Amino acid sequence: MEVKIEKLDYEGRGLAHINGKVIFVKKALPEEIVDIKIEKDQKKHSVAAVNEFIIKRNDRVLSFCPYSKKCGGCTFDIVSYENSLKWKKEILKDLFSKNNILINEFEIVPSRPVLGYRNKVNLHVKNSQVGYYEEETHHFIPIQTCALLNPAIDDLIKDFDLYSFKDGDLTIRTNEQQELILHIESEKEPKIKESLIEKYKIVGICWNKKVVYGKKSLTEKRDSIEYQIPITSFFQINPYISEIIASDVFSFLKKEDTIFDLYSGVGFFSLRLSQYASKVIGIEADLQAVIAAKKNALKNNINNVSFHVGKVEDILEKIPISSKKVVVDPPRSGLHKKVIKTFLQEEIETITYISCNPITLVRDLNLLKEKYKITFFRAYDMFSYTKHVECVCVLNRQ
């Protein structure tokens, strides 16, 4: 079946129609004519892969990745980095205008470096091979390298056959000093060779959440703050971009009374927000992250920050927002309906919304727009070459 790609959808796939039905074609670009094979046929739309290019764009480039055709993680490895930003910008503009949300002309802040930026990875292990799951199918793709990963992690993966576990899940995190910490979920306890531990600066190994070697957290210094990050907790994955985001977020603050930092993780924003306020209140659902955040505050001699463990939507029922400034950095699912309701009811002056999913961001902005106006919008290429993009949106009460 031959189709002409009309534009990119919100996930960076080529969008085409056959007899009125929407077809999302993976790794196809606007204006290309392609022969497709349907991989998933659903009532309202189908997902397809390219069989053959009839007309190919001449600004396509060869992918840097040997797994490009199968993995699906890097949607934009078929174009130059500069063009990947142009496409991401177009997708964002389309999404905002379709949803009648007005934003200023914006830039997407490029990543630096554009590859090797990821400081954490979640991998699967099957028959002693590491790999990712293919997008859509969840079919296992063994890998020996991933260009997005910090070289410290990537080098370790290349030596992976030195491990002694067959099946399970493996999380690896690294820091500026290229130290590594591993979390393994498997039935049998894995035996890690000492030579490997020394060669790769492995400072901690956890097995099914128990420490079996060294430490359970990695230390990362940002600005003048030292963060202890438990292997299973969230931490910003692109150090360069997350620092730009942090400085943008802080640039809107003067000397505030109280700042609420919702979805606060290990205190990435809260600890530095402490210099802009008499009091900072962090709320986070992950207990390990909250324990780490409290320790991080103590270790950095910060005593005007408190952390509460629980879901934001539940905690806000017990601790009412008594603040004019709120920072939110929710997971991909965005803000809970109850949180939106609180924001509409309370007289909050400024909400700084950090989002890793423009689709839920737009949904939430539409719900908040009756009371809040967007006064700042910027996008950041936190996840270069993938379909993902990070955004910061500042909302002011009208």
Ligand SMILES: C[S@@+](CC[C@H](N)C(=O)[O-])C[C@H]1O[C@@H](n2cnc3c(N)ncnc32)[C@H](O)[C@@H]1O
């Ligand atoms: C995108 S991360 C942001 C973390 C932190 N702001 C940072 O920059 O490191 C989202 C965080 O929200 C937490 N989370 C997810 N759902 C939550 C909920 N309903 N209430 C509170 N925290 C939640 C996750 O555990 C995660 O730490």
